[in-house]
Amino acid sequence: MRILVIEDETKVGCFIKRALDEESYAVDLCEDGAKGLQMALNTNYDLLIVDLMLPSLSGLEILKGVRQARIQTPILILTAQSQVDQRVKGLDAGADDYLTKPFAIDELLARIRALLRRGSTESPGVLQIDDLALNPATREVTRGGQRIELTLKEYALLEYLMRHTGRVLTRPMISEHVWNQDFDTFTNVIDVYVNYLRNKIDRGRSKKLIHTIRGSGYMLKAD
Amino acid sequence: MRILVIEDETKVGCFIKRALDEESYAVDLCEDGAKGLQMALNTNYDLLIVDLMLPSLSGLEILKGVRQARIQTPILILTAQSQVDQRVKGLDAGADDYLTKPFAIDELLARIRALLRRGSTESPGVLQIDDLALNPATREVTRGGQRIELTLKEYALLEYLMRHTGRVLTRPMISEHVWNQDFDTFTNVIDVYVNYLRNKIDRGRSKKLIHTIRGSGYMLKAD
DNA sequence: GTCTTCAATGACTAGAATGCGCATAGTTGT
DNA sequence: ACAACTATGCGCATTCTAGTCATTGAAGAC
Structure with missing residues (x-):
């Protein structure tokens, strides 16, 4: 999980970065507003943490910039205790959450x-x-409390499936997220690995979780 | 937009309800936790506002109950200033946001x-x-809540029809969008697939949705 | 007007062709 | 030895073709 922190106060920024590093998030720290917006637009982050009070470019403008680019990444804003109206504006401008300092x-x-x-x-x-x-x-990974051993690729595939339960996942989508490459039509690796997973997860169980959507792809689903 | 407020303090509850009424949300107010959970499970709300400190059933249990029922409705929890660990638990239990009183x-x-x-x-x-x-x-795809299984082409055709409800869709238009190719007059695939769809969607129902416009094409329409 | 006729258009069906997904065996690389 | 991937053939759901049957509506007879 990749997180961008935009915060000009070095002390606070480092404090956050250290805490997030410990939780093994991938953290980028940026002390400048304009540069931060650039990074937010260029890189595909999973979360943005933005201080509303910044020198070059206000946090509100970053917010608007990101949302105007139709980027849906969740944004958490940091404000001082006093700035109630600021955070109201922030939430209305598309922030998902806020936290007051300290x-x-x-x-x-x-x-x-x-x-x-x-x-x-x-x-x-x-x-x-x-x-x-x-x-x-x-x-x-366990099923019914019983431990299941998976190889790296099997695990990556299962995690991707589980993070998108109930949705149809096409081969190109799977390829992009699990094999991170453009999809090559002339390979059937995905099919093979789905088969591996089925053997380890669904084989012998009455309730199948991995479903194939013929002509489209696969789907993980309880019923 | 329908909102359920679960709050035992009558004063606070009424205060919230009045404010939301003014913004023309449809608001249900409930002062009892157990009853509130029932309402949350039975009615399809757009948002739940839950006080964490409740008499009969704690807000946390309501949260868990709702999420266990796989209901994704956003939940905002209310806590006292002091209960930091409570709201951490709340967020981890699936709440989307919180607000401290007052x-x-x-x-x-x-x-x-x-x-x-x-x-x-x-x-x-x-x-x-x-x-x-x-x-x-x-x-x-469902009709009247009942699941309908479609093949890839059937699904593609239906999606195209549904994205252009109430408009006459000619065979060349359908061919272009669903079969992505130039229209070949000497085939009747489209007719065949419309027939397949009718069997699965309209067959046996009093209200037909797929209509043929003789000499032109087809149209999906409610009346 | 109203019937009849008839050609055009669409509905429906059976079965042939296609190609997708599965399984398994084989190959490469670490 | 094990993981990652390739290659191949088979079974079968899906797709499509081709043919027959039903419906529509306009032209012509009365």
């Missing part, structure tokens, strides 16, 4: 989890569909 | 706008005509 680091982390969770539709921490559970932190 | 009514309204806006952008797609619904994200 804040407890636990609270920041909780809100980040909430925002990241919202983007995809899974539960906090472990992903769960029916009796199948995947814990991204430990890379542990 | 709060400015403007701020509540801003957060509600933010939450409602988010919901609408997440599910842009469900196409609906009469009791026929098509969800492009999941490729799910």
Whole structure:
């Protein structure tokens, strides 16, 4: 998960970065508003944390810039206690959440989890569909409480499927996210790996979770 | 927009209800936790506002109950200033946002706008005509709540029809969009597939949705 | 007007052709 | 030895062709 922090106060910025690093997020820190907007537009972040009070470019303008570019990335804004009207404006300009300084680091982390969770539709921490559970932190996968061993690629594929439960995932989509490359029509790797996963996850169970949508792709779904 | 407020303090509850009424939201107020959960499960609200400190059932349990029922409705929780760990738990349990009491009514309204806006952008797609619904994200088609299985071409054709409801669609137009090729007069694929669709969608129903415009083409229409 | 006729258009069906997805075996690379 | 990928053939759902049957509506007879 990649996070961009735009915050001019070096002390606060470093404090946040350290805390996020510890939670093993990939963090970029930027102390300048204009440069920060550029980065937000160019890189595909999963979350933006923006201070509303910045020197070169106000946080509000960054917000508007990002939303005008139709980028849906969740944005959390930081404000001083006094700036009530500022954060109202911020929320109306497309921010998803705010935090008033000074804040407890636990609270920041909780809100980040909430925002990241919202983007995809899974539960906090472990992903769960029916009796199948995947814990991204430990890379542990279980079904019905029973441990399932997966290879790297199998795991990556399953995580992608679980993060988009109930949606049809086309081969190009899967290829892009799991193999990060353009889709080559003349290979059937995806089919093969779906087959591997089926053997380990659905084989012998009455309730199948991996469904094929003929002509389109695959879908993970409980019923 | 329909909002459910679960708040035991009559004064606060009425205060919120009045403010939301003024913004012309449809507001239900409930002072009991257990009853509130029932209402949340039975009615399709656009937003829930839940006080964490409730008598019969804690707000946290309501949260969990709603999320366990796989209801994705955005939830905003209300907490006292002191309960930092409570709201962390709340966010982790699936709440989308929180507000500490006492709060400015403007701020509540801003957060509600933010939450409602988010919901609408997440599910842009469900196409609906009469009791026929098509969800492009999941490729799910239902009529009167009943699931209908379609093949790829059938689905593509129906999606095209639904995206142009009430307009006459000629065979060349359909061919171009669904078969992406120039129209070949010497084939009757389109007629055949319209027939397939009719069997699955209109057959046995009093209200027909697929109409043929003799000499021109076809049209999807409710009446 | 109203019937009849008839050609054009669309509805429907059976079955042939296609090509998708599955499985498994084989190959490469670490 | 194991993971990652390629190659291949088979079964079958899907797609399409081709043919027959039904419906429509306009022209002509009365």
